Amino acid sequence: MSEDEKTPAREIITDYAQAHFRYFRTADGTVYAQKNGHPVARPIRSQGTTGSHRQELMVGLFKDGIGVFNGTAMKEALDLIEALALTEEVQPVHIRVAPGFDGATWLDLGRADGQSVRIHPTGWDIRTPDPQEVCWRRTQLTGELPLPVKDTGGKGIDLLMRLCNFATAETECLAIAWLIGCLAPSVPVPAPFLTGPQGAGKSTGGRMLVRIIEGMTGDLRRAPKDEENLITAVAAGWVTALDNLSHMTPELSDAMCCIVTGAENVKRALFTDGDVFRIGYRRPLLLTGIDVGVIRPDLAERLLPLRLERPRVRRTEAELWSDFAEVLPVILGSLLDLTVQVRAAEADIPTDLRMADFAHLCAQLDAATGLGALAAYRASLDDLNDDVIEGDLLAQTVLKHAAGIEPGTEQRMTSAEWLHALTGLYSGEECRPLPKGWPTTGKVLSDRLKRLQPTLAARGVLIDWGRTNASRYIEIARPAATPQPHEQAAAF
Template sequence: MSEDEKTPAREVITEYAQAHFRYFRTTEGTVYAQRIGHPVARPIRSQGTTGSHRQELMVDLFNDGVGVFNGTSMKEALDLIEALALSQDVQPTHIRVAPGFDGATWLDLGRDDGQSVRIHPTGWTIAVPDPREVCWRRTQLTGELPMPARDTEGKGIDRLLRLTNFATAETESLALAWLVGCLEPSVPVPAPFLTGPQGAGKSTAGRMLLRIIEGMTGDLRRAPKDEESLITAVAAGWITALDNLSHLAPDLSDLMCCVVTGAESIKRALFSDGDVYRSRYRRPLLLTGIDVGVIRPDLAERLLTLRLERPKVRRTEAELWAEFGEALPVILGSLLDLTVTVRAAQAETPTDLRMADFAHLCAQFDTATGFGTLPSYRSSLDDLNDDVIEGDLLAQTVLKHAATLEPDTPARRASSEWLHLLTGLYSGEECRPLPKGWPTTGKVLSDRLKRLQPTLAARAVLIDWGRTREGRYIEMTRRPPRPDHEQDTLH
């Protein structure tokens, strides 16, 4: 055969690739390759040293006797495939947890054969998902989970709680509700903050909660130093666990709020002038530490305090993790059974809490188990509100002044007038110096009060803003205390 009659290598590669792989794009414009009949997808532009689609394609071409091709031919073929895929239907990819058809969700077990867990209110099964229903994306942090055990009768939950040192039964139920929430991709869940005295096993308990869903390779990480580092960590797995936090800078606090409830990051694409790369994320967070200092009000609404106590009997790391590894299939099976039961339960959605989806899940959890998870969640938020107030002198001063107001009688002043009043109230007759960070203008005061508004409302002090012909004003109202029977009805 003459050179002119030979099929160009790029055409051979392209024809083979399209016969053995399905190519599609995501809403971000990234093109993925998915082996026919297999749910795992890989970006065709992956530069990773292992597991890239380029390597996958090269190995298949060699094993099937098609040939070995040089880099130029492979690049030209992948360029053509990428261009063709941009006209295909859009489909999202998922890490570890994904929504499915008919109200089901899927849990990726990280196995080479693609077997996953389908969770539905009627039960859970092991199956390979239809590639058009679920496309798994895996990274080096995607560990393999064991096959969950059947018919555990809740024994796995008991074994998990024996291995951890949660202080109360209420804390245990909140931890279990959070794990159930992590298996529902459409439900934003608050970030559990595992806290307690030194030696209470906070890091160990955090690793156990993490590894139930992320596998035995999952581990805690140090707090990132900037936004890009946190987004990179969040994009690499389903649960991001940060260990031994001692301080939350304002920027990190704001980023955590975005991760919990969802946000989008846009940055310039590499080697381009005008193109951009979009990254959408909403992931479960897990934090551990003795104390993180001052908590900002918006983060407090997204936290879930889980307190631990020091164990009475110490065990070696080897013994502890050997027992956990042996119990993990049973723990996972019991968690799946519990998830099915909770999803099938009917409950009203509380309308007074910021994380309404998680509050509804807590109500379902209580209906299914008889526990008091929702009251425990409310109590946890009350404790966090106390922490916010104790760490904010402005909030304390506002509450001090509000205590002098007549109930249900609004007090209106311009922001500068409120600043003068509150500054004088804090300084007192002894004219003590103002603390660092005290508002210096009416605008700064107004912005601070907007952040504190939910915290103050939880203490029956309502802050509102309005305008008259004379100008803008801030209104403060103290609600009268509710009768005990009404509080019981609400809670």
């Protein structure tokens, strides 16, 4: 055969690839390759040292006896495949959990055979998802989960609670609610903050909660030094767990708020002048630490404090994790059983809480089990409000001033007038020096009050902004006390 009659290597590779793989693109334009009949997809431009599509294509060509091709032919073939895939329909890829058809959700077990858990309204089962329904995206942070055990009778939850050192039953039910929330791809869940005295097993308890969702390779990590590295780590996995926090900068606090409720980051694509790529993320977050100092109000609404106590009997690490690995299939099975029950339960949606989806999940958990998760969640938010107020001298001063306002009345002043009044109230007759960070202008005061507005409202102090013909004003009011039901009955 003459050289002219030979099929070019790039065409051989392209024909083989299209026969053995399915190619599609996501909404951000990234092209993925998916082996026929297998739910795991890989970006075709991945240059990872292991598991890249380029490598699996080379291995397939070699094992099927087609040949070994040089890098130029492979690059030309992948360029053509990528261009063709950009005309295909858009399909999302998911890490660990994903929505499915007919109200079902999926949990990726991280197995090489692609077996996953399908959670549907009538139960759950283990199967390989249809690639048209679910495409899994795996990274080095995607660990393998064991096959869950069916019909556990709920004993897996009891086994988990025996291994953890949660201080109260209320803390236990909040931890269960968070785990159930992690299995729902569309439910934002607050970030558990495992706290307690030194030696309470906060890091160990955090690892256990994470490994129920991420497998035995899941672990805690130190908080990155900047927001960009944090977002990169968050986008590569499902549950992000930060260990031993002792201080929280405003930038880290804002980033955590975005992680919990969802946001998107846009960056310039490498080696381009104007192209960008998007990183969308909303992930379950877990924190551990003894004390992080002052908590900002917006983050406090997104936290779930879980207090631990020191264990009476210590165990070795090897013994503890050996026991945990042994009972993990039962724990996961019990969690899946409970998830099905909770999703089937009917409950009203609490409309007065910031994390309404999680509050509704707590109400459903109560309806299914009677644990009292919603009341425990409300109590935890009250405790966090106290923490915010105790760490903010401005909030304390506003509450002190509001104590002198008659219930059912309000006071209106400009921001500059409020600054003068609150500064004088804090300094007092002895004219004590103002603390670092005290507002220096009316605009700064107004911005600080906007952050504190939900916290102060929980303590019966309402703040509002308005405008007259002359100027803008800030209004601080105390609503009239509403009579209790027994008081209303006594009035008739």
